[in-house]
Amino acid sequence: xxxxxxxxxxxxxxxxxxxxxxxxxxxxxxxxxxxxxxxxxxxxxxxxxxxxxxxxxxxxxxxxxxxxxxxxxxxxxxxxxxxxxxxxxxxxxxxxxxxxxxxxxxxxxxxxxxxxxxxxxxxxxxxxxxxxxxxxxxxxxxxxxxxxxxxxxxxxxxxxxxxxxxxxxxxxxxxxxxxxxxxxxxxxxxxxxxxxxxxxxxxxxxxxxxxxxxxxxxxxxxxxxxxxxxxxxxxxxxxxxxxxxxxxxxxxxxxxxxxxxxxxxxxxxxxxxxxxxxxxxxxxxxxxxxxxxxxxxxxxxxxxxxxxxxxxxxxxxxxxxxxxxxxxxxxxxxxxxxxxxxxxxxxxxxxxxxxxxxxxxxxxxxxxxxxxxxxxxxxxxxxxxxxxxxxxxxxxxxxxxxxxxxxxxxxxxxxxxxxxx
RNA sequence: GUGGAUAUAGUUCAGUUGGCUAGAAUGCCAGAUUGUGGCUCUGGAGGUCGUGGGUUCAAGUCCCACUAUCCACCCCA
Numbered sequence: 001x002x003x004x005x006x007x008x009x010x011x012x013x014x015x016x017x018x019x020x021x022x023x024x025x026x027x028x029x030x031x032x033x034x035x036x037x038x039x040x041x042x043x044x045x046x047x048x049x050x051x052x053x054x055x056x057x058x059x060x061x062x063x064x065x066x067x068x069x070x071x072x073x074x075x076x077x078x079x080x081x082x083x084x085x086x087x088x089x090x091x092x093x094x095x096x097x098x099x100x101x102x103x104x105x106x107x108x109x110x111x112x113x114x115x116x117x118x119x120x121x122x123x124x125x126x127x128x129x130x131x132x133x134x135x136x137x138x139x140x141x142x143x144x145x146x147x148x149x150x151x152x153x154x155x156x157x158x159x160x161x162x163x164x165x166x167x168x169x170x171x172x173x174x175x176x177x178x179x180x181x182x183x184x185x186x187x188x189x190x191x192x193x194x195x196x197x198x199x200x201x202x203x204x205x206x207x208x209x210x211x212x213x214x215x216x217x218x219x220x221x222x223x224x225x226x227x228x229x230x231x232x233x234x235x236x237x238x239x240x241x242x243x244x245x246x247x248x249x250x251x252x253x254x255x256x257x258x259x260x261x262x263x264x265x266x267x268x269x270x271x272x273x274x275x276x277x278x279x280x281x282x283x284x285x286x287x288x289x290x291x292x293x294x295x296x297x298x299x300x301x302x303x304x305x306x307x308x309x310x311x312x313x314x315x316x317x318x319x320x321x322x323x324x325x326x327x328x329x330x331x332x333x334x335x336x337x338x339x340x341x342x343x344x345x346x347x348x349x350x351x352x353x354x355x356x357x358x359x360x361x362x363x364x365x366x367x368x369x370x371x372x373x374x375x376x377x378x379x380x381x382x383x384x385x386x387x388x389x390x391x392x393x394x395x396x397x398x399x400x401x402x403x404x405x406x407x408x409x410x411x412x413x414x415x416x417x418x419x420x421x
Numbered sequence: 422g423u424g425g426a427u428a429u430a431g432u433u434c435a436g437u438u439g440g441c442u443a444g445a446a447u448g449c450c451a452g453a454u455u456g457u458g459g460c461u462c463u464g465g466a467g468g469u470c471g472u473g474g475g476u477u478c479a480a481g482u483c484c485c486a487c488u489a490u491c492c493a494c495c496c497c498a
Contacts, residue, residue, distance in 0.1 A: 004489075059496050063422080081498085111498075116422085118492060127498060194495085210495075259497060269498095280498060307498030335456060366456050374458040385456060399458065 008115070008123025010309070019312060022322045023155075024107055027128055030150055031105045034143065036130060039104040041085035043112075047075040053084035053294055055261025057201045064113040078112035081260065082129040082305050083287065084294070090133055091296035100134030108308065120278035120310045130284075131303035133291065138235050141266045141286060141302050142242035148270055148282050148304055149248050155311075156320045160281065162249065163269045165256035166236040167204060168228040170264070170289065176227035177203050187217050204257045223254040232265050239266060262287040266302065274317050281314060282306040328358040328378040329418055330396070333369045335385040342384055342409060349411030355418065374399060380418060384409065 005011060012020055031038075047067050054061050066078035079085055086104065089095075095102050109127045117123060130147055132140045145162065152160050168176055180203050184191070188199065192211045199206065207218055225236065243250055250268075258267045267285035284304025291299040315322070332347055334340035347357040358378060360369050366383060373381045381397050388394040388409065396417055397404045405417045 007489085064496080113497075115496070116494090117490090118494095121497075125498065129498095278497070283498065305498060310498055333457080365451095367458080368451085370458040372458085378458095381457075383457060387456095397457075 006123070008117035008121075010122060010124075018325055019322050020108070020308070023308060023312065026154055027105075027107055027151060030147060030154065031130070034103065034147055036103045036105040036147075039086060039089060039106055039131075041079075041082075041089050041106070041109075043078055043110055044076050045079055045085055045088065047077040049084050049088055049294070050077055050080060053087065053262060053290060054081060058259055058261055060113060060259065064115055066112045066114055079110075080113050081111060082106055082109050082127050083131065083260075083262070083290070083303060086129070086131045086303075087133075087290050087294050087296070087301070090131075091291060091294055096134070096291070096297050096299055101140065102133040103131075105130045111305075118278075120307075120313050122309060125310075126308045127305045128308055129303060129305040131301060133301045134299055135302070136288075136300045138238040138266075139242060140300075141235075141239045142246065144284065144302050144304060145243065145250075145268060146246055146248065148284075148306065151306075152270065152281075155315060157272075157311075157314060157318060159273060159318075161251055161271050161273070163253040163256050163271060164240075164243075164250045165224065165253050165267050166228055166232055166265050167224050167257055167263060167267055167285075168232050168265065172227060172229035172232055173204075173264075176222070176224050179222045179227055180204070180206075183221050184217070190217060202261075205259070207255045207257050218255065224257075225252075225254060235265055258283060258285060262290040262293070264288045268304070270306075272314050274314060278307075278310060280307075281310050324377070326379060327356065327376055328373070329356050330380040330382055330414065331358040331369065331373040331376075331378040333360065333366055333373075333381060333383045335366065335383070339384040339386070339389055342389065346409065346411060346414070350414060353411055353415050355411075355415060382407070382414065 047065070050061055050065065056062070060080050065080050068076055070076050086106065090102060106127070106129050109129060110124055111127050112124050114123060115121060128151075130144055132144055149162065167173065181199065184199065184203070184206065188196070190213060191199065191206070192209065192214050195206045195209050195211070195214050198209075204224075206214060207221065209215065209218065225233070228236070240250075240252075256267055256269060257263075258269075263285045265286040265288065268283070269280050270282035271279045272281055273279070282304055284302070286300065286302040288300040291297065291301055330350070332343035334343035343359055347359050350357045358373065358376065360372075362368075362372075364372070370381060378399055381399060382394055383397075384394050392409050393406060394409060395404050396407050396414065407413045407417045
């Protein structure tokens with residue numbers, strides 16, 4: 001055991017990669033229906049992008065980023081979330097002058113945060129994310145939430161809750177913060193230390209403090225929804241109406257705020273109540289100021305990020321089975337040099353026809369090869385020896401209890417036998 | 422950053438108040454009449470007991486330190 005994967009990272013082993021592939025193909029089928037196109041951005045970005053984009057008072061930026069100086073003396077950071085890079089790409093490539101809205105997704109996007117690992121939390125994890133740029137309409141919010149909702153429904157994930165809130169826009173948030181601070185100021189001394197800091201830097205975050213005493217204080221705090229401006233309220237109400245129309249169930253959570261600074265108006269989370277896993281599977285919302293903040297035009301946006309490892313974990317806990325694909329349709333077993341050569345060319349011809357074929361690479365006995373075929377899940381085995389060579393025919397045996405079949409020793413005959421089943 | 426638990430074959434784990442060449446199950450390899458998987462039986466390979474100190478006639482077992490992993494908090498996906 002010379003080397004270990006770095007703390008908080010995880011290998012996807014060959015035997016389990018099909019689970020990821022299932023997830024990825026399911027996602028691709030869904031986003032295609034919404035017309036989203038895939039975007040891929042670098043793992044590294046200039047540190048400044050995240051300071052501006054994510055917000056320099058956030059925990060992510062303050063203590064969780066993998067930041068280093070490269071050989072050219074640039075400060076570089078491994079991306080701690082997907083949105084900032086997507087917005088940078090959008091602005092840098094002038095996509096804002098294309099037909100709007102711009103709808104895109106990313107899949108298996110690596111995200112790095114320096115945290116203490118635990119169940120459902122890694123230092124490198126992967127996200128599926130959706131971004132819709134350019135639309136102010138609550139319909140965009142509804143579409144984005146629909147995508148996440150459809151994914152969970154398709155995968156069979158039950159017992160998930162969509163939590164929804166509005167945290168207002170820059171115009172009305174100040175008014176709410178004022179009200180919140182007034183409410184909190186009388187009990188300021190009872191707040192935990194971090195919340196005392198938050199009181200100055202980001203009072204909204206006090207709402208989702210997990211310390212019991214703070215929870216108690218915050219219980220009767222004013223709700224954002226009671227202070228947002230008419231525009232924000234109308235946006236929220238329309239979004240709720242559209243979700244109702246789409247038959248998507250959600251809960252309004254007045255305490256829901258998010259850890260990234262860029263959110264405006266709509267915020268949402270999709271959470272699981274399952275123990276032994278981190279609750280939040282998916283988090284997102286609207287970030288109308290971010291494109292401008294990062295040097296683009298004034299343009300609204302809405303999106304979400306979804307943790308793929310957590311999703312797989314939840315599916316595991318729910319006992320959702322993902323079918324393992326067939327690895328080999330047929331294993332060819334040859335006895336003697338001529339027969340082995342025949343297997344070799346047959347394999348070539350069968351593969352040319354799209355069949356997955358296995359051959360012995362270990363110089364093992366027929367019996368051992370049969371065992372191996374069984375273990376690797378081959379559908380059929382075909383043993384070729386002297387008799388078969390002279391008859392130009394062999395018996396193809398089903399490894400799954402089906403009938404054995406006589407075939408000619410040519411690719412088409414074998415192919416027909418396999419596909420007929 | 423804080424707290425708790427654990428560390429013995431590839432894997433999951435036993436290992437008694439310290440006492441002989443460290444075990445099981447599973448997996449892997451090979452055999453059980455010469456060319457046929459699954460079940461059964463037999464045999465084999467595989468461990469410097471996380472690392473480094475200490476106590477002792479004797480340490481997998483007791484003590485200390487370090488490291489790693491897991492879990493929880495914080496935070497987040």
